[in-house]
Amino acid sequence: MKNFTLYISMFLMLGSCLDTAKESNEINLYSQRHYKVDEMQYAAFEKQTGIKVNVVKANADELIERLKNEGENSPADLFITVDAGKLQKASDLNLLQKISSPIINQNVDSALKDVNGYWIPITYRARIIVYSKDRVNADDLSTYANLTSEEWKNKVLVRSSSNAYNQALLSSIVANKGVDAASKWATNLVKNFARDPKGSDRDQVKAIAAGQGDLAIVNSYYIGLLLSSEKEEELKAGNSVGVFFPNQGENESGSHINVSGIGLTKNAPNKDNAIKLMEFLTSESAQNTYVNTSYEYPANPSVEPNEIVKKWGSFKKDNLDLNQLGVYRSKAIEIFDKSGWK
Ligand code: FE
Numbered sequence: 589m590k591n592f593t594l595y596i597s598m599f600l601m602l603g604s605c606l607d608t609a610k611e612s613n614e615i616n617l618y619s620q621r622h623y624k625v626d627e628m629q630y631a632a633f634e635k636q637t638g639i640k641v642n643v644v645k646a647n648a649d650e651l652i653e654r655l656k657n658e659g660e661n662s663p664a665d666l667f668i669t670v671d672a673g674k675l676q677k678a679s680d681l682n683l684l685q686k687i688s689s690p691i692i693n694q695n696v697d698s699a700l701k702d703v704n705g706y707w708i709p710i711t712y713r714a715r716i717i718v719y720s721k722d723r724v725n726a727d728d729l730s731t732y733a734n735l736t737s738e739e740w741k742n743k744v745l746v747r748s749s750s751n752a753y754n755q756a757l758l759s760s761i762v763a764n765k766g767v768d769a770a771s772k773w774a775t776n777l778v779k780n781f782a783r784d785p786k787g788s789d790r791d792q793v794k795a796i797a798a799g800q801g802d803l804a805i806v807n808s809y810y811i812g813l814l815l816s817s818e819k820e821e822e823l824k825a826g827n828s829v830g831v832f833f834p835n836q837g838e839n840e841s842g843s844h845i846n847v848s849g850i851g852l853t854k855n856a857p858n859k860d861n862a863i864k865l866m867e868f869l870t871s872e873s874a875q876n877t878y879v880n881t882s883y884e885y886p887a888n889p890s891v892e893p894n895e896i897v898k899k900w901g902s903f904k905k906d907n908l909d910l911n912q913l914g915v916y917r918s919k920a921i922e923i924f925d926k927s928g929w930k
Contacts, residue, residue: 614640615861618651619668621848625881632877633868639861648674648752655683660855665862670848671752672707673759676914679706684851689863695870696887700847703909709847710869711884714808714903715757716843718793718829723802729832731840732761735803736776744777745792745801748785749924753807753846756913758920760844763912767919774927785930790814794821797828804829812883812896833903842904846913848884 619626622645630641644651648669655662655678667684669675678684679702686705700709717729728739735744747754761770782801792804793814814826833843850869856862868874875891878884885893892898 613638613861614642615665615858615865616663617641617643617666617668617865618655618664618853619643619645619666620648620651620670620674621645621668622670623882625878628877628881629869629874632874633865636868637861637864639864641865648677652678652681652683655853656681662853662855663857664853665856665858666865667851667853668710668848669850670713670846671756671913672702672709672847672849672910673756673914673917674752675702675707675849675851676911677917678851679704680914683854685854685856687852687863687866689867691867692863692870695867695875697889699905699907700887700910702849702911704911707849707851708866708870709849709887711875711878711882711887712845712847712905713884714833714843714845714905715753715805716808716811717832717834718796718804718806718811719832720796720802721828721830724830726830726832729803729834730837731835732757732805732844733773734834735805736773736780740780740803742780742782743802744780745782745795745804746777746785747787747789747792749774749921749927749929753789754805754929755917755920755924756846757805757844758923759913759916760841760906760908762916762919762923763908764841764906767923770920771923771926774923774929778928790822790825793829794825797825808885808897808900809883812894815896816883831900833900835906836904840904841908842906845885845905845910847887847910 634640655664667678684706687708692708696709700712758770761773789806789810792806795801796804811826811831814822817823835841835843850866852862870888872891875886875888879886879894883894883897
């Protein structure tokens, strides 16, 4: 009987150990990212640590709403976006907590870090101009502002103004040049559109290949994805365009960049695991996986971009505090509405 009691209590102890292990052996991500590389990263992390990564995917505003509604009971540990502006918004709404990890500090480029310490970058991307190699001379390109000049009438392709990448670009113009200049830019660019905005960034490049326009504003990594595609149509589109980094002149701000970044949620139930994942994603091995799978630029400066991306050369980045992209977002949306940019 004594032995039996001992057996039962050992069994109960073991049970409670397993329970604790289960609780702390997972992480819940709310992610705006939509790339194949993410699943590879989480699988590698799971394999290395035994920590299971659960992902909820939606757009950033939906995820922010969800975090707000769930409040203290939110199961989310990490909020991942493709826009620093949304991280700024989440931190402004008191949904994030500061992160302090010497490993992350060491891993990421300090120029890309949140000055307030609420989020960390994992990759960055430039919003660039691509041009038809057949019909445009790169010497005629210079700035985002130059895209509004008469010579590009009916030539410019760009996706809808409801898209987060365009909103971040316009927010950067508001921050750098003011509301009037930003309004003028948006209104005049619409006059040069080759067609009403539709489709994704990749679709704009395909439209250049099909002769529907000569220039497009797109995120840099989509060109890497097209050029490494196994689909003939995508390869052809990628090869039809040249890459141009705008605003490189001495008095210019540099090309607009944005980060994909992560914030630790205010009430993260699995905080230690969440920090481990952040450390993992900024490590050299995971950063190499990003650059060679999604063709983004690495947040870790000891990692080189993919060969395809490296060929485009280095460029001057707009060094605007990326939180400003969130601060000016609603202003940018207001300007878009008035400009007629659909
Ligand atoms: Fe994207």
